[in-house]
């Protein structure tokens with residue numbers, strides 16, 4: 719008797735699980751609207767200034783999506799690219815599916831995008847990086863989860879430059895509640911000039927993902 723009740727229960731649970739799976743969109747479907755800008759493998763698209771995403775950890779992807787949704791990033795003072803991403807959060811699934819989406823993105827694969835900057839000196843940039851950046855982003859630019867500092871190795875060079883400019887010019891990291899953004903804004907301000915930006919990016923790009 720008990721055995722047959724248990725097997726009936728097992729059957730019911732199995733069919734319930736199948737039913738609920740059929741109703742929930744697959745995670746690949748959740749990513750489909752993002753692919754229009756970021757590419758099918760989240761490899762990035764320079765023409766749209768939509769960066770590569772698949773080198774990032776899920777925790778950082780989630781943190782940034784939250785900032786875009788809450789207007790901490792991509793608000794009125796931000797760059798047109800950041801405002802476009804803030805508007806694109808309308809395409810996100812409900813909050814409970816966001817972790818799945820972030821993991822899916824981080825597991826996509828593509829190679830590092832082609833270089834678009836020619837004048838950086840990776841050796842000079844490496845010295846600057848060790849002095850000002852490595853403590854948070856790691857000596858090899860691999861990132862540090864405990865400090866909320868993202869992986870930079872593997873990022874598009876044009877995107878790194880865009881973001882350093884945005885931090886320096888107060889278009890990112892300005893919001894009162896954007897604690898980690900403000901931290902990074904102070905660091906970007908310490909780079910002396912355009913050459914120093916390009917040098918530091920040349921160093922980041924010389925590091926394996």
Ligand code: HEC
Nearest residue numbers: 751752755766767768769779782799800802803806809810
């Ligand atoms: C209309 C084009 C567009 C669409 C659609 C779009 N994005 Fe973006 N996304 C961008 C742009 C442009 C940026 C760069 C913003 C900046 O420069 O600050 C960006 C930035 C991001 C970032 C920040 C990356 C980083 O290194 O900080 C994440 C994460 C992201 N997008 C995820 C998504 C997800 C998930 C979706 C699907 C719901 C999506 N995007 C849809 C254009 C788009």
Ligand code: HEC
Nearest residue numbers: 850851854865866867868878881882898899901902905918
């Ligand atoms: C005190 C720790 C700290 C230091 C030092 C630091 N960063 Fe950051 N950096 C962060 C954090 C935290 C973020 C994430 C900001 C956010 O949440 O919006 C970040 C973000 C960035 C981003 C944006 C990446 C992306 O995918 O959007 C770039 C580029 C960057 N840092 C470059 C640098 C460079 C270059 C230096 C050295 C001049 C540096 N950082 C020094 C903590 C730091």
